[in-house]
Amino acid sequence: MTKTVPDVICPFCGTLCDDLEVVVSDDGKEILEVYNACAIGAEKFLHSQAKDRITRPRMRQEDESWKEISYDEAIEYTAQMLAEAKKPLMYGWSSTNCEAQAVGSELGELVGAVMDNTATVCHGTSLIAVQDIGIPSCTLGEVKNRADRILFWGCNPAHAHPRHMSRYSLFPRGFFTGKGHTGRKMIVIDPRPTDTARVADIHLQVEQGRDYELLSALRMAFRGEQLPDVVAGIPKEQINAAAETLKSGRFAIIFFGMGVTQSLGKNHNIDIAIAVTRDLNEYTKAAIMPMRGHYNVTGSGQVWGWQFGFPFAVDLSRGFARYNPGETTSNDLLRRDEVDAVFVLGSDPGAHFPFSSVKKIYNLPSVVIDPHETPTTEVCKVHVPVAFVGVEVGGCAYRMDNVPIETRKVVEPPEGMMTDEEFLKRVLTRVREIKGV
């Protein structure tokens, strides 16, 4: 017989669906089926079952081959590397639980690390904008229950957050939105004709890199000001119509993605997007929310917020927390040769950092903690596989609206496999011994 684990949380993206059902074998060791997940989420569970999965740490040899080592050896290498480094970079933290993040923070504090998460290549610009202007927001349930105007800006949830529209934004019937999608109007602003744009009522195909101009034009349109004939490739009639649609709603929500956070203008795009939302609050109720990517990048920003006071790019090397994006962010540090060791956990800078940064990682002492083989594992000196958070170990994760949900363990990890948190605790203990504190 099999058993079904209900109400499982999907540890893939910031949508953090919590209604999955996972069918496991009677001995609790094998995942057989995953229901209610999108294709990506289902695969997240099923591929933890891969037979060729790496289950023990390995160290790069001089001839570039891998040699399997014990966890004890991996702990020793990691602890020595961090204890000896003057300014190690500890990067990632987005695909692990808050419990591991908290231990990692204490370890980073002890070794004087720079702590950074994937916001640095994702929504870090949103965090900077929030520091300038604040952010009128809400939980996803307010969207479901009240929102009748949905705007997706520079994001494609049909592909990247596949259940977002069905669970929270466009299709659900909420308390005040009993008609579901027929009671809503959806606007997509994107240079591309995406699958999300195909279901939109209005698709504004903004010219690449001109989001700032279009956002500014919307603010003018809200106030009934005169617009140029065309802004960012959009005729003023369409801009005015979109503005009127937003103003005439009872609750408008703007979701934005990396199309605005990482294109020309960066945090200034987000700054003015938030200003659009603030202005809309003069006419109706409006909120804005970033479409966070990793399932717990939000959580890492929260943990560092309460422990150090900053959400990413936290420099602990002087014994207290400093924050200055551009100075304390990972790529800037790497390219200026300011760090002397690299520790990666719960992300893949090998795939997402500029190649010039990846080359720096390759030349430094480095450790990657990841259950997968990734481009990052190929450039690091030691690779430590760990149990999958959200599959083989539970722990807290934060949704894109900052709501904390505790992920569930559904199967046992391979025998003898450590969790992120266990590994970090062992490294912390060992660093304390080395440093004599």
Next chain:
Amino acid sequence: MAEYLIKNGFVFDPVLGIKGDKADIAIKDGKIVETSAIKDPKVIDATGKTVMAGGVDIHAHVAGPKVNVGRNFRPEDKLFGYKAKSGIERMQGGFSVPTTIRTGYNYARMGYTTVMEAAMPPLYARHTHEEIRDTPIIDQGAYPVFGNNWFVLEYLKNHEIENTAAYIAWLLRATKGYAVKVVNPGGTEAWAWGLNCENVHDPVPYFDITPAQIVKGLIEANEYLGLPHSMHMHANNLGNPGNYTTTLDTFRLSEGIKPNSKFGRDQVMHHTHVQFHSYGGDSWANVDSRTKEIMDYVNSHENITIDMGQVTLDETTTMTADGPFEHHLTELNHLKWANTDVELETGSGVVPYVYSPNIKVCAIQWAIGLELALLAKDSMRVYLTTDHPNAGPFIRYPRIMKWLMSREAREQQFDAFKHRDKVIDATNLAGIDRELDLYEIAQMTRAGPAKSLGLAHMYGGLAPGLEADVAVFDFNPNEPYAPDDIENAFSSVRYLFKTGVQVINDHEIVSNGNKRTLWVNAKVNENPQVMRDVKEKFLRYYTVSLNNYEVSGHYLPNPYVIEVDATG
């Protein structure tokens, strides 16, 4: 555990009725004991020093999502407010919104040992508990918010007290919360549409209920359950000129209701940060103090307690579940504004604020807060707070003590105001000669809040059997002292014990203690209707599943569960 004997200190303890007499305090097994019960104690010489129980803060915003919004969106708050890692102390940062670690240390340095987080959105309870876990030394509990909760609105529309009580018991258990908090009842629900309820009779949009019904119903449900703390109130119309009438209307909702609790409290309503609710006038141009009207009511009604919400004239960060008020504030000062409306439950806002002595209104607010304490006839029912960080950071509590204990200090502050004479005309403070003594300060910061919280069996005093939370200050009440000596002494405790463990020695933190999380587990009769309603709302309107809502035990590494039996 170690035994301690704190010898020859001047003790101020309302529980024992000691008003500065020399006495010895003995500690054993985490409790205060008779001096005859200890055998071989370590002796702490408190000669010439003041000894009090550890302080109890009934209302602060120190843990949870809006506090963290404040931290993350205010990097500038850390610019001059950091402390490097040193010895046993971890890194610390922040002035008005300190990191969790700094929060625990700063309270301990002031001799405080118990702090209550005043507004926990239930959906974010896990976050609040993660922060509480990472806050060293102090015991903490959190108040889930109920005043805009859809279950409460629907049950109280028809005055269904038993159903409301069953729901409260369920939610306290699910969130591991301590008490029933009510913030801008109905108004924060209206704010989800950009609206508000500005007085107690304003209907809540779509829910066919008024704030008056919500408040009265929650008081009755709280007394039906007999929870340790009363309903904890933040009334409608906060911060607006002329709002004192709303406050008095809110107070009147508690008339005739007697406390039904085995925990020793006398009040059925605790109204918080009353300074923000004591304004006359009809615009900021003519706002004035109505503390005489407010305190006439409080002094004559024993079933109400209040706390001050004292303005400390700092740059700080306002944050509250009163979403419409925070939006109002950003329109007033045009500083950055964060807002989060929480599905089915509540909302919140965060806005930085500068209380400048050069702005007349801020000076009037300062005077109003002090008037509340100085006009109180019973200091066991009026408590010292800043509504941290809303009216100022909690690290200013010793300065507030100075202002309350010294007319000279108040006059110095008046003289520093740009609009001194207008402030004096708009307030009563200049005409109040009263200077509180340390016994009254102990009532307002120790015994009083502990009693109001229903924790008088644990905290707030130095009687045998209570928790050994003891603070020793470098302050000799029998020697001449300047006002600043009060602030200096009470800002830095000489010795501090938390549950019998010494955490501060000679002003240095020597232990992170063994902090506990306080929560209330209320047992009620089975209520199938409420459980059916809960299941249905989670299925249809929440975006988390019911089974993923409850905070599991591992978020509270060291829980202290207070059991309440309301069956029958």
